[in-house]
Amino acid sequence: MFKIRLAFLLVIGVLIAGNASAQAWQEVDPTTLGWSADRLEAARRQSAALKPTAVMIVQDGRVIASWGDTSRKVNVASVRKSLLSALYGIAVAERRIDLSSSLADLGIDDNAPSLTATEKTATVRDLLMARSGVYHPAAHETGDIKRKRPKRGSHPPGSFWFYNNWDFNALGTIYRQQTGEDIFQSFEQRIAQPLAMDDFSTKDGRYAAEELSEHPAYPFKLSARDAARFGLLYLNGGRWGEKQIIPASWVRESTTPHSWAKRIRQGYGYMWWTLPPDTWGPDAFYASGYGGQVIAVIPSKRLVVVQTVDLKQNASGIRTSAFIDLLKGIASASP
Template identity: 60%
Template sequence: MRRLPILALLIACIIAPSASVQAEPGKHWQTAPDQNGWTGDAAKAVTAYAGAYRPTALAVIRDDHIIASAGDLSRRVNVASVRKSLLSALYGIAIAEHRIALGDSLQKLGIDDNLPALTVDEKQADVRDLLMARSGVYHPAAYETADIRNKRPARGAHPHGTFWFYNNWDFNVLGTIYRQASGEDIFSSFEKRIARPIGMEDFSARDGRYVLSPLSRHPAYPFRMSARDLARFGLLFLNRGRWNGRQIVPADWVRQSTAGYSPVPTRKSAYGYLWWSLPSESWGEGAAMAAGYGGQFLAYIPTKRLVMVQTVDPTQNPAGIHMRDFMALMQQIVTAAP
């Protein structure tokens, strides 16, 4: 009779779903052995792509191994709007620790801006609205591109929560709220709470900076990061926020933040909480992407256990790389992967 609990445990281990099996790299990334020849095809595709488009670094990861790469994976570059997905992970931790609440309004948090200041209606937007880029606050912002500036709606054009607009004001204010609520610098917090626990090799808090503008009191917060460190971040999300048995980012936040709430047909994706959610009919369930100006991309595909990263240093490639070209390579590799 005393053997029954042991037998039950063995059976449970045998029938446990394979999706729960996780793999993380050690101190340094390893190269994968050939898997039925498809990795050789992936390496050829990556080499051809790198020759044509000139990324600074490009890597394809399966489980905990690099199966194909090009360029300098250790070179740190400004990953542009990928910063938003990095901040989203910190929000997941802060919300779980009850330091920030999704329903807290700008008014409750004491958020305002330079003249013309926020209206009473604008201050009703909450943290969830900001994460979804639906604040309805169309105040000038730091670190805006000319395209976003030109497309920005007029003040008061849409009530909060009703209209999606890729709005740097929302993203920058999230940085202010995080620093205010946590009492921590964004970059030091990321190093302590995420980079060190998952073994990033190159990132430190010195790789972030704040960018101010006379138009707004809320700075942008660009990160410099290497492709191999960005790949670890992608693998963390592929593994539902766990690393070596430790829950770094709450699993429910990984699911919530990468779900699609606002369809964006021009991107063939939907916007989540500072992430782009990829359509399941093309990429399988749970696939998501972080994207930044000039060709900074991180994507993970759970159904194929794949992570893909690309960085582009504008001093090496001023023209950058368009998302459609990176996604064409993604599609080629995802289709080939068993």
Template identity: 55%
Template sequence: MEKTATVLDLLKARSGVYLPSVYDTDEGRPPRGSHKPGTHWFYNNWDFNVRGTILERQTGQTVFEAFASRVEVPLSMQDYSQDDGHFHYGPESKHPVYKMRLSTRDLARVGLLYLRGGRWGDTQLVPAKWVHESTQPHSEIGEGKGYGYLWVTAAANAPGDSISTNVPMFYASGFGGQ
């Protein structure tokens, strides 16, 4: 059953693959085989880590090389370099964590790219359809909150949200709350 999970399931954290992974705990992890791929949301580092392995096998580039050529350079990031990214391996899985440090101003450029529908200057870097689809809630994860393709979404005036706006929003939320 796990082998039927798709890349889209991985992007939505709905793979149904509940294996140990680097930088993860067993806490709350459903038992293997308890949910079919695409049917249940669970924030699962295995889903995230395996995507880096898939990217490298399909493109021949590491996550950091692809990020540099497809994001860092086109957005003219001021602070990021490939040295700010590194893999962390562990005995839990053959799929490493890929960690990178981004300054606030470089990360703000990524946010601005998405707010502009994937357009940077005169160039459409990310298809507008992808930007829209990826920032829509595909899973309900809490009162007024959802999960897109790696983005957390919140309805306008979502209850219990520390940031309340009168418009829907999306944001990245990762390790350490960044």
């Protein structure tokens, strides 16, 4: 418990000293809020065996515990998709993007073999749900996605869910095309600055292009403490202090399961994963990236849990299932 407490105090000190204008994390002794010190320490030991870069546990905006280097920025892999989803919520509210627009409407195509007329009927909403039916090779794909990708033309747009990097990358192109804004500059100006993130800058994003597709991926680097602010924004329905950063209606819609990944009993919204309510209570969701990058939001406990993993230090990473087990241990320690 002493190690958890020490890590927590270091986080508070850095936040207050490093950014006096930020909404500093409030110092709390978790036991005064009804947390079990023994179970929290057991969760820390469980986490230590997994070798994350950092873990941060926040309840109602107060740091309950943290360990590792919460200021270290790492590539958060597919968490990038949930970050872009937030930007879409803002753009849709500002009427700069219409979810009913089709790929044909927007002039979206790809390298040969180019998209068919049927594939071009997929809408922006279909892409957000990973239901485009466009199974064109994509940049930044994992080997697992490449192996499991359905055949071109096997499913009409909107009819079938497949975790598809083509959809996610094309959404990046559509965002830049329709808003005239760079993704990373948008994130800094529209989200990072209002939330007073400590570490993020536009230099922490890059475009990853490959010859097989004209739509690049857009990897982000984030620190655990900045990721925790993003999770807290979603826990509070898109509101930060007195300002509504992301429409509350978008937060609800994007974290509602529109599809189900039956093998793992989880749902998929608009580039967010959702957790089964019988275990986690209503409306629990998380952003997930390869190697163990996670921002989990459990509204029933007013809880945000972040895990980051630097794959240069832990090449094997951490499986999502191992994080879910850790999350259960953390939740069991909470009141």
